[in-house]
Amino acid sequence: MIRRHVSLLRMVSAQRLLVLLGGFVVCGLNAGFCEPLKLPTEVNADVTIREPIPDDDAPRELKQLIADGKVKVVYDSEPGFVKAGRGWADFNVLLDPSYKYNLTKSKKNGRWQVKLVVNKFEPIIELTHLIRLPASFKSPKVWQSQILRHEFDHVAVSLDPRALLLLRYLLAHLPVIERTLEPDEEPTNERLSQFINEEIDHRRRAVIELMRQNNLLLDKVGNHGVQPVPDRAAFFAKLYTKEHLAEQKFPFVNQVLDLLKSPKYQHAELPFLPRDPTDR
Numbered sequence: 001m002i003r004r005h006v007s008l009l010r011m012v013s014a015q016r017l018l019v020l021l022g023g024f025v026v027c028g029l030n031a032g033f034c035e036p037l038k039l040p041t042e043v044n045a046d047v048t049i050r051e052p053i054p055d056d057d058a059p060r061e062l063k064q065l066i067a068d069g070k071v072k073v074v075y076d077s078e079p080g081f082v083k084a085g086r087g088w089a090d091f092n093v094l095l096d097p098s099y100k101y102n103l104t105k106s107k108k109n110g111r112w113q114v115k116l117v118v119n120k121f122e123p124i125i126e127l128t129h130l131i132r133l134p135a136s137f138k139s140p141k142v143w144q145s146q147i148l149r150h151e152f153d154h155v156a157v158s159l160d161p162r163a164l165l166l167l168r169y170l171l172a173h174l175p176v177i178e179r180t181l182e183p184d185e186e187p188t189n190e191r192l193s194q195f196i197n198e199e200i201d202h203r204r205r206a207v208i209e210l211m212r213q214n215n216l217l218l219d220k221v222g223n224h225g226v227q228p229v230p231d232r233a234a235f236f237a238k239l240y241t242k243e244h245l246a247e248q249k250f251p252f253v254n255q256v257l258d259l260l261k262s263p264k265y266q267h268a269e270l271p272f273l274p275r276d277p278t279d280r
């Protein structure tokens with residue numbers, strides 16, 4: 001099983017940033033384990049055909065996850081992907097924050113010293129998922145397959161509302177940013193926005209890494225969907241607790257303590273399926 005991340009940063013305006021984040025899971029469809037798989041970084045569109053799998057026959061609980069997680073499930077006929085005989089699930093977070101900031105600046109020894117206070121932060125965050133199955137695994141009973149239900153356990157990990165609550169809270173509580181510019185460098189709007197975007201990026205990377213580690217843990221305890229997840233409800237419940245964040249060395253634990261204590265966070269409705277994929 002491999003999880004990779006891709007990030008695309010693009011300045012939309014001086015105070016807007018578009019970020020595309022992704023986490024990928026590769027799992028065997030008919031094997032009890034997942035060997036490391038090297039997939040191409042770029043896929044030739046001429047040899048790749050993704051056929052959507054209609055969700056008409058999906059169980060009700062999966063349809064709920066599909067809707068909430070904006071999940072697309074497809075058969076993929078890309079030759080290398082089919083040959084590898086693996087399933088692939090990914091999550092993507094579209095982060096489009098807009099903000100304003102207050103600037104205090106002074107000059108010392110020919111260098112500008114700036115202090116930035118970010119306010120009116122209004123992030124738009126959208127979470128989507130894609131599950132790919134090799135075209136060779138086409139089956140009219142695909143929605144009842146154990147491996148597909150396991151992939152939806154991965155969806156439940158990233159769809160856990162506490163993950164995006166962490167991200168939103170961190171973005172809404174950016175610290176005062178202080179920087180000293182290089183000699184002869186001016187505090188342009190572009191440069192100041194860069195300082196803010198670096199702070200944003202640091203926090204979103206931390207949350208994405210936490211989500212990635214939680215998915216790795218899911219595969220570890222459930223042997224990639226082959227065996228039941230021990231104490232299933234307790235496993236999903238702990239993934240974003242203070243204790244677990246500390247175990248995973250989440251770098252912003254102390255900054256989110258108020259959030260972790262809040263009823264909204266502690267009583268968040270978790271989207272995992274009560275029935276384990278191995279249950280028949």
